[in-house]
Amino acid sequence: MNRSIASGVFSVVSAKVVVLVVTALSTPLLYRLLGASAFGEYAFLLSIFAIYMIFVSSGITDGVRKFLAEDRAAANWSEHVVGFYLRLAIVLSALGALLLVLATRFGVVGRAFGSDLTRYFYVLAALVVTAQFRDYARKTLMGFGLERYSEPLKILDKIGFVVVAVPLVYLGAGVIGALAGHLVASTLVAVIGLALVHRRVSLSCLFSRPTKRFPRKQMLTFNSMSIALVFLLMSLYHIDIVMLQHFRESAAVGNYKAALTLAEFLWFIPMALQTVFVHSTSELWSQNRFREISELASRTTRYTFLLTGVMAVGLAALADVAVPIYFGADAMPAITPLLLLLPGSLGFALARPVLAISQGKGMLRYPVAATGGAAMINLVLNVALIPRFGMHGAAIATSVGYGSMFVFHCWSARLVGFDPLSDARLGRSILTTVLAAVPIVALSTALTNPWLALAAVPPVGFVIFVTFALLVGALDPAEPFEVLSMFPDPLGAKADAIGSRLAAGGRERGERNWLHSLLFVAGLSLLVSGLTLGILGSGIQTVTP
Incomplete structure (x- = not known):
């Protein structure tokens, strides 16, 4: 792209x-x-x-x-x-x-x-x-x-x-x-x-x-x-x-x-x-x-x-x-x-x-x-x-x-x-979805308080899903930053620099840089959590009589 x-x-x-x-x-x-x-x-x-x-x-x-x-x-x-x-x-x-x-x-x-x-x-x-x-x-x-x-x-x-x-x-x-x-x-x-x-x-x-x-x-x-x-x-x-x-x-x-x-x-x-x-x-x-x-x-x-x-x-x-x-x-x-x-x-x-x-x-x-x-x-x-x-x-x-x-x-x-x-990578993507669905559904079932479930499942589920995607190879650690690098600066420039280091490190050492990957997962999970809570919370406040 x-x-x-x-x-x-x-x-x-x-x-x-x-x-x-x-x-x-x-x-x-x-x-x-x-x-x-x-x-x-x-x-x-x-x-x-x-x-x-x-x-x-x-x-x-x-x-x-x-x-x-x-x-x-x-x-x-x-x-x-x-x-x-x-x-x-x-x-x-x-x-x-x-x-x-x-x-x-x-x-x-x-x-x-x-x-x-x-x-x-x-x-x-x-x-x-x-x-x-x-x-x-x-x-x-x-x-x-x-x-x-x-x-x-x-x-x-x-x-x-x-x-x-x-x-x-x-x-x-x-x-x-x-x-x-x-x-x-x-x-x-x-x-x-x-x-x-x-x-x-x-x-x-x-x-x-x-x-x-x-x-x-x-x-x-x-x-x-x-x-x-x-x-x-x-x-x-x-x-x-x-x-x-x-x-x-x-x-x-x-x-x-x-x-x-x-x-x-x-x-x-x-x-x-x-x-x-x-x-x-x-x-x-x-x-x-x-x-x-x-x-x-x-x-x-x-x-x-x-x-x-x-x-x-x-x-x-x-x-x-x-x-x-x-x-x-x-x-x-x-x-x-x-x-x-x-x-x-x-x-x-x-x-x-x-x-x-x-x-x-x-x-x-x-x-x-x-x-x-x-x-x-x-x-x-x-x-x-x-x-x-x-x-x-x-x-x-x-x-x-x-x-x-x-x-x-x-x-x-x-x-x-x-x-x-x-x-x-359809096979790996399907495997990621199946593997992640088990703990996500289990977590939702375990949380009997509906408000706690709405607050906890989206961010935790996102972390679980992306972790499985990285583990099974549906997603490479450098790829999220390659996507983000296409966006306007300063986000694009910073993501491009991180993605280049991850790609270079992978070629030199032949292994994934898990630290950067986990930082990326944590950051996006917070973003998704904030958006989810904001949308659902605002909607709930608005529609409640």
Whole structure:
């Protein structure tokens, strides 16, 4: 991972930390204020909206950041790309909003989803327009490599939503209040984002006409394949909620969404990598740096497995404690679905960066086929299991579908032209997870005081996990410092110096420098402990009546 990519990852991760904390505080508030049934309706509406927006925006957002990042010598390339996708964004958002209004007005929505939900779709129609320009502006900034602007906008979107939605819901506005929060926040972000884009490239490029050599056909082909890819991905995210709403009451949907929310916390780092890798690796592909791409992919796979693995083990060990404290006693039914979702969420976490690197090349037929295979497994299992087993069946089906993503995308990656397993050390990473799970679960079981368990298990479990990773060779002592060296100075410079000494010492003596490794483990464990206690403690204080 070169320093420019790491800098982008650092910007995205920093923003996602803030968004994660805000989400961790706001989600249980909304769950309690709305109640399980209304929260289930809200989750269902967002799922429908996400699927609908695939056809409105996915090809635009993926395309603009990919083609802006490519190293092309064509005259006024950036202006023409920005203008081309801005025209598409305007046309598709207008058509998307109009179609949703007409479908609602003439009863299509009522017949499909029930008359009780009809009024919400007028708000969703307005959200189509604001969300389109919010996402277009952010992805354009990312295409320019301006994550330092795009990621604060994501924070603003989340905070703006909470500031508007929570008071409205508290005052009795219900689901309409929550949707209004999204509408206001996305409008604000769209205005600011477009202003920032205008500073880089004048939005008057909307009216410019590129030459005949401009690759419109290539862009439109990429857009259509992106739409297919994102549709299949969104089916993995949302088909379970949509089907569960049909076969079970809204309260079951609300509890299942609570389980999904916790399971998706595992995607924190992988989603940041996926966000940055699409446009960052586009440049590597355009320069034919195939070996560097494989090295990046395989090392990322290993680090993602280790980081997500320790989070999954910790969340499983603390599920009985964390769920009722976090969402309230009414959410106890969410514990079992959460445990069922964790294995598949780990597999999906591994697939995310691999998929992003494949997208960076622009050869999407193999990623689409791989995602389609996982989506088909997910759909068939949901159809078979939800009518009989409800949200437990949904969790099993979704977990299997999620997990199959990694298998299929490893196959896809080799056809695209890189190997995500060349230095992944999957066997050692799995062994680390299994060995560490035993003492971590034992510690959680032994601590009967829930507050003591929340305070002790995350830092102690992290130390145990990293120690096993070092012992079995899933992680080399110098590697954490190599990763940290990619970050801005002074952290990057100090980590680089320590990592160089560790690597040199290993070559000279043929043994690991355990002192530095243990110091690193202790430091990171304190950091993880502080973050965990801060997030959980703040969330508990906020949601307690």
